[in-house]
Amino acid sequence: MELLENKDDVKELVENLNYKEKVERSLALIEEAYERYGDGLVVANSLGKDSVCVWELAKMVSLNIRGFIVTTRFKPTRTVQFMDEVVAQYPDLKVFKNDEDIPENLFEYDPDLCCNILKVLPTRWAIEKMDVSCWVTGLRCTEGRTRTDYKEVEERDKGLMKLNPILIWKEREVWQFLALNNVKVNQLYAEGYRSLGCAPCTNISTEDNERAGRWIGTSKCGGECGIHTRPLKGGLSIKR
Numbered sequence: 001m002e003l004l005e006n007k008d009d010v011k012e013l014v015e016n017l018n019y020k021e022k023v024e025r026s027l028a029l030i031e032e033a034y035e036r037y038g039d040g041l042v043v044a045n046s047l048g049k050d051s052v053c054v055w056e057l058a059k060m061v062s063l064n065i066r067g068f069i070v071t072t073r074f075k076p077t078r079t080v081q082f083m084d085e086v087v088a089q090y091p092d093l094k095v096f097k098n099d100e101d102i103p104e105n106l107f108e109y110d111p112d113l114c115c116n117i118l119k120v121l122p123t124r125w126a127i128e129k130m131d132v133s134c135w136v137t138g139l140r141c142t143e144g145r146t147r148t149d150y151k152e153v154e155e156r157d158k159g160l161m162k163l164n165p166i167l168i169w170k171e172r173e174v175w176q177f178l179a180l181n182n183v184k185v186n187q188l189y190a191e192g193y194r195s196l197g198c199a200p201c202t203n204i205s206t207e208d209n210e211r212a213g214r215w216i217g218t219s220k221c222g223g224e225c226g227i228h229t230r231p232l233k234g235g236l237s238i239k240r
């Protein structure tokens, strides 16, 4: 049976595979998916450590694998600098951003709407414009409370496959891979951040939950921007 059809228990894989086996499994997943979807396979690179890791793995499989970045007007300066460096290194990475006017401080009183407009919409544009049939993410099941129920291969939107090739990696294994392969990361990690997002919604946290520093003080605390939970194909209604 192909790895793409696997029904393996994700939690068991997290604990039972060692670092080398996880790297081999991730490469095999990307390779199989690339063989099946060709240019329709596209990596979503959020510029966080997990995305950077997946981007590196994809490039190990084939330098021709395409990718996109979704950014917002609220990204920290260091993230913008890092994005410029990454795009200079990989000019084929396409950047998507929504510059439409939104109410001031929307992120304070309706972060879901803010994320829908600034993150989910441009992700949908990327999927459509790049004719994506399988998008590849850096999602990991040990990252936080909202990420425990994913699969390595999913079809949450009809006609759009989603590959999560490092789903079973622990945070330590991501850093292990990045260090062993001399992969550059956003310097915000050196300041103590463990999960990176927009400046107004991201803090340094010492809690166990890796995403605990996201959207502190809101109902979204430690949660999701929506690109992994909202539909990315078909009609998306956004209340204004």
Ligand code: SF4
Residues within 6 Å of the ligand: 072, 074, 106, 107, 110, 111, 112, 114, 115, 116, 118, 119, 197, 198, 199, 200, 201, 225
């Ligand atoms: S993370 Fe915050 S600022 Fe960024 S899009 Fe979401 S709510 Fe808006």
